[in-house]
Every structure is written in C-alpha cells, then in structure tokens.
Amino acid sequence: MRSLVLIGHGSHLNSESASAVFRYAELLRERGLYDEVIEGYWKEEPALRQVLRTTASTDVTVIPMFISEGYFTETVIPRELGLGHQGPVPPEGVARVLGGRTVRYTLPFGVHPGMADVILARAREVLPDAAPEDTALIVLGHGTTRNENSHKVIYSNADRLRESGLFAEVHALFLDEDPRVGTWPDLVRSRRVVVVPFFASEGWHTLETIPEDMGLRGEVTEFPDNPHGPQTVFYARPVGTHPAVANVVLSLAEEARSAGGRDGDVDRTHDAAWQAMMALARRGGRIGEVLLTPHSGVYELRHALDEGMGGAELQTVVTPEGLRDVTRRDAAGEHRPVRTYRTLPRGWRAVLSEAELRRGVHFLYPAVVEESYAHSCHSLRHTPWPTTARRQTGIYTRVQRATHDQVERVARTVCSPCLRTRLWAGEKLPRTFLDGVPGAFPCAEACTYFVAEVRETLISKRPTTASHDG
Template sequence: MRSLVLIGHGSHLNPESAAAVYRYAELLRQRQVFDEVVEGYWKEEPSLRQVLRTCASTDVTIIPMFISEGYFTETVIPRELGLGHQGPVPPEGVARTLGGRTVRYTLPYGVHPAMTEVILERAREVLPDADGSDTALIIIGHGTTRNENSNKVVHHNAALLRERGIFSEVHALFLDEEPKVTGWRERVSARRVVMVPFFASEGWHTLETIPEDLSLEGTVTTFTAEDGQEGQGEQTVYYARPVGTHPAVADVIVQLALEARGASVSGGDHATEHRAAWSALLERARQGMRMGEITVQFENGLYELRHALDEGRSSETLTTLVTPEGLRDHTRLDERGEHRPVHTLRNLRRGWRAVFTEADLPHAIHTLYPAVVEEGYAYSTHNLRPTPWPTTAKRQTGIYARVQKATPEQVEHVAQDVCGGCLKTRIWAGQRLSQTFLDGVPGAIPCAEACTFLVAEIREEVAGKRGQGGGHH
C-alpha cells in the first residue's frame, strides 16, 4: 500500500488557492497508481503538522506542488513535517523514517525536466504555427529576493528552449526582479510574441497583475508601432495559460514519485493507528452519531451526512451530494460565501445532505473535518502529544518569526477571539477533555497545536495591525 501526499500553499483568504492541488489529486486518484492521494497545506487543513497522521499507509511520498525551489520547499515544508532537513533538496529527494512510516520528500514538480515540454505545449495552444523566424517566447517567472533558487528554473528552461531553435528568441522575464517583464518591448524584436506564465495556478498574478501591467486584452493583443520604442514595428502577443494547470503535470507528479529516493514498488502496510481510528469511527457511525456540526445516519447500507441543525428536514428541501469532492466544494464556503480555511469553526453551511457507501465515507468525513478522526482517536488512546505555544512560536521563520515576541496575554487575547468560534478544545494551552466525539460528545474535539490561522492573527496583533485587514493570510 502506498500513499501520495501533494503539498500546496493554501490561503486563509482565497478559496481558489487550493484549487490546482485539489484537481491534481482527483486526476491522480482516477489513475489508481497510488492507493490514496492526500492533500496537505501550509495555510489550510489538513496542515503540514497533521498530514502524515492522515495517511493510511506506512509508505508515503510527499511532493511539493510548487513551481520552483525556494523558501517553502527548502525551509517551511521540511520543518513543519519534521523531516530534519533544511536547505536545497538533493535531486533524488530526502528519505526519513517518521513514526513508523517511510517518508520520501521530493523536489517541487516545477523543476522536473519534463516541464520544458509543458511550457512548449502551452505556447502551441495559443500559437500552433510558431515559427522560428519571427516568433519569440517569453517565460514569465515571479522572481523573489527571498531565495535565489526560485528564478533558476525559469532561466534553465529558457536556455533549453533557446538551444532547440523553435523560436527566434527566448527570454526569461520576471514580475518582481530584473529583467522585468514590463520592459519586454525593449528586448524583443520578433513580430509575434508568445508569453507563458511559469506559475503553479490561475490566480491574481496570471489573471490580473500580468494582463494589467502589460496592457493585454485577452489571449491575443496587438501593439502598434506607436505603442513601442522608436523604429519598432507592430507586435502581437499571444498570452498562454500558466504551466501549472496543464493536465500533463499529473504525469510529471507520477514520474517524480516513482523516481523518489528509495521509491518502493511493493509499498508499505496499513498504518495501525490510522486503521484503528477509522474502525472506531465506522463503529459509531453505524449506530448513528453526531460529530462537530454534522450528524451521520446509517440506513440500507448507506451513510447520510447532514448539518445537525437540518436534522428532521425533508430530504427534498436539501441539496443532495454524492461525491466527497462535491461535499468539499459545497462546504468550503460559509453561508455568506466566505472561505472556511479552518473546518472546525462553527460556520458550516446548512441546506445539504450527502450520501455515501462505507468505502467513500472516510474520504467524505476527511473533507469536512481533516485530521479530526485521527487526532481524536490518538487523544482518546493517550497518543496525541500537544505542542505548547512557545514551541510553536520558536519554530516560526520569515515574516512569522515576529510571533515569538507575543506576550502570554496577547496570545490568550487573540486565542479567546479566534478559537472561541471553533469546536476544538485547546489542549496545547493546557485545556482537557474527559471524552471525545468518539464517546458520543459531538463537540469534544482536541486541538494539539495552534493552527496557522491563529499564528497569523497573533502576528497581526504583535504588529499592531489586527482588525485592520490586509494581513498575510
């Protein structure tokens, strides 16, 4: 048995941030190369600190869903997963034994050699007859001053495609560092110009920043001689979709996983505690149970989930959902249409019912309450070790290192506010539970460590900006 984990950044503010990772997870589940595909996030749930506990197998391969090497792939993800590794990841990846699991951590998919072909595919989609004599290619990278590795992959792919002679010129240009994409007309002389964003997903930059900064009017934009430099003729820009959303990325992910250091063909075993946790949950579910804000009822071999406040409502008045992905998408926003990065906040939307077989129920419950079953069971068997706030604070780096200056009073003040709306009990702050939801107490859910949402709010508090909006969530 083998588990594949896809790690995304996620966001406390933007529900679309996780969309690309969700889509690839679904594509890879359909291929059935791995027994399970699990997503984990820096800013959403399951968090990087929880994700290994949610894996059913003792054989785990972790792939960072990032377009280049950098701060997150080299510092944040290895630290939060407890890999004991910092800095550049070797080509064959990193292998560790953690909690009885063999864990392999690879390079981000964006640096895989097959991505050069994906860039070419994106270019051909918008300009099928690209001709070396009069067509230039611009690969647009983000660029950053935080990590020198992040632009390396863009320059590398530009060099490879330059050698192939498919285009008359190939340029690597960036949003946030030199050479900047805004100065493209000073550099490019070709009459036709294909621009391919080297980004992981459709988002703010690819949909707004780049088109606005470059005055693009859609997929095809023609610039007249008057728009440009002296002596420069008319140029037409063909703006492609980002490389990270191409279906071929799923092939790249599979290749990366199979090439990972010590990759196993035979796989591992069922993780004992994971299996025991879900067996306990299924036993309760067959009798009918409440968990957080949902009820689970078992009838005619099927499990029906719904909001506890919709108990007794006629099924005809509710939206019926029949796939775990459909349930996830329906409940990712609250009643007001706002993003729910923390799933145990008491803001689950109402008006739906979801029906599943026993095979699909664990995935469905995981989409509603990621890691809650595993952590609840671990707590009930005295195997959930809480992480006190000072330990969490000490681990923070970059813009979050500031939380180390928070006073205990500030931490408690923000926690009362943020955690007051959450179903979980803060065992990381010394609170105790005598029972859990597995004992029939619906809201008895342990919280072993301050979540990234709380960390971000404490950072805002220390900076004196809390409540002003515009934080780095």
C-alpha cells in the same frame, strides 16, 4: 500500499487558493496508481503538522506543489513535517522514517525537466502554428532578489526550449527582477510573440499585473508601432494549471521511490482510528455539527440542524469532493480555512458509499478522526504555545515576543468559534466524539490561523479581529 501527499500553500482568506491542488489530487486519484492521494497545506487543513497522521500507508511520498525551490520548500515544509532537514533538497529527495512511516520528500514540481513540455503545451494552445521562422517565446517568472532559485528554474526552462529550435528566439523575463517584463518590446524581434507565465495558479499577477505591464488587452494583442516593427502577442494561461502537471507529479513521485524502499503496509494506528469511526457510522450519530445516518449500505451526512428536512429541501451531493466544495464556505459565502469552526453551512445532504465515507469525513473535518483516536489512546502529543512560537521563522518570528495575555486575548476571539479543545493551552478533554460527545475534538497545537492572528495583533497593537491572513 502507497500514499501520495500533495502540499499546497493554501490561504486563510481565499477559498480558490487551493483549487489547483484539489484538481491535481482528483486527476491522480482517477489514475489509481496510488492507494490514496491526500492534500496538505500551510494555511489550511489538514495542516502540515497533521497531514502525515492522515495517511493510511506506511509508504508516503510528499510532493511540494510549488513552482520553484525557496523558503517554503526548503524551510517551512520540511520543518513542519518534522523531516529534520533544512536547505536545498537534493535531486533524489529526502527520505526519513517518521512514526513507523517511510516518508519521501521531493523537489517541487516546477523544477522538474518535464515542465518544459508543459510550457510548450501552453504556447501551442494559444498559437498552434508557432514556427521557428517568425515566433518568439517569453517564459515569464515572478523573480525575486531574495532567492536565486526563483529565477534559476525560469532560465533552465528557457534554455531547454531555446535548444529545441522550435522558436526563433526564447527569452526569460521577470516581474520583480531584471530583465523586466516591461522591456520586452526592445528585446524581442519576432513578428509573433507567445508569453507563457511560469506561475503555479491563476491569480492577481497573471490576471492583472502581467497584462498591465505588457499592455495586453486579452489573449491576442496587436502592437503596430513597436521598435522592431508590428508584433502580435499571444498570452497563454499559467503552466501550473495545465493537466499535464499531473504527469510531472507522478514522475517526481516514482523517481523518489526508485531511490530505494518497498511498498508499505496499512498503518495500524490509522486503521484502528477509522475502525472506531466506522463503528460510529454504522450505528449512526453525530460528529461535530454533522448528523451521520446509515441507510442500506450508504451513509447520509447533513447538518444536524437540518434533521427531519426532506431530501427535496436540501442540495444533494454524491461524491466526497462535492461535499468538500459545499462546506468550504459558510452561509455568507466566506472561506472556512478552519474546518472545525461552528460555521458549517446548512441546506445540503451527502449520500456516500462506505468506500467514500472516509474521504468525505476527512474533507469535512481533516485529521479529527486520527487525532481523536490518538487522544483516546493517550498517544496524542501536545505542543505548548511557547514551543510552537519558537519554531516560527520569517515574518512569523515576531510571535515569539507575544505575552501570555496577548496569546489568550487572541484565543478568546480565534478559538471560541472552534469545536476543538485547546490541549496545547492546558484545557482538558475527558472524552471525544468517538466516545459519544459530538463536539469534542482535540487541538494538540495552535493552528497557523492562530499564529497569523498573534502576529497581526503584535503588528497592529490592538485586539485581534480574526480577519487577517498574515
């Protein structure tokens, strides 16, 4: 048995931030090469501190879904996963045995040599007849003076494509370092120019910054008076959203596994947790705000406040992914980065098979089944706030200075809407939802949303409003 974990950044504010990782996870599930494909996030759930607990196998490969090496892939993700590694990740990855699991952590997908083919595919989408006689390629990266790895991957891909001889010229340009994207008219001589953004997802930079800096007016823009004569620019979509990235991810995963090891077994603790969950499902009951009812081999989930409503009155979803999508936003359409907030929208019903139910419950309440079972077995470790604060780095280092009163003031606002009980703050939870108390979920450690709000409170010198991403 094998588990594949895709790690994204996520967002406390933007529900679209995780959409690319969702899409790749779905593509990889369809291929059936791994027994399960799970997503984990820095700023959403399941969080990095939780995600390994949600894997069913003792053989786990973790892929950071980032475009280049840097702070998150070398510091944050290894630290939060408990890998005991900091700094550059070697080409063969990092392997550790954690809690009975063999965990292999790889380089980010963006540095894989196969990304040159993805760049080429994006270029051919906007200009199928690109020719070495009259076509230039610009590989466009973000760049930063703080980490040379940010531009290294851009230059390496530009070099590969230059050596291919498929373009008259290939240039590496950047938003935030030299050579800047705005200098392209002076650098590029070819009559036709294809621009491929080397970004992980569609966003502000690809939709606003780059077109503004280059003077683009759409997918195709004519420049009749450039220094080297008339030029036409063809603007491609970012590489990170291309379906071929799934092939790159699989290559990374298989290369990591070929470095050693064997297929894993079913993780017994994880299996026992879900056996307890299925016992609840088969008799029917509540989990948080959700009513779970068995019906002749399928299971219906709906908001508990919608009990008794007819099927025609509710939106019916029939896949775990559909359930995830309708519950990622609250009734007002706002993003729900903390899935255990009492903000679950109403007006839907999910009908899932027994095989689909586990993924559906996982999408509703990530890691809750595993953590509740561990708490019932007295094996869930609590991490006190001072320990969590000391672990923070970068812009979050300042939370180490928060006083007890400041932390509790944030908790009154951030934690009060949540179903979880703050074990990390000394609160008691005698029983969980698995024992028949629907809203009883354990919270072993302050979440990243809480950490971000503590930081925001220290910056603003005012009580938190629970509205910032940090």
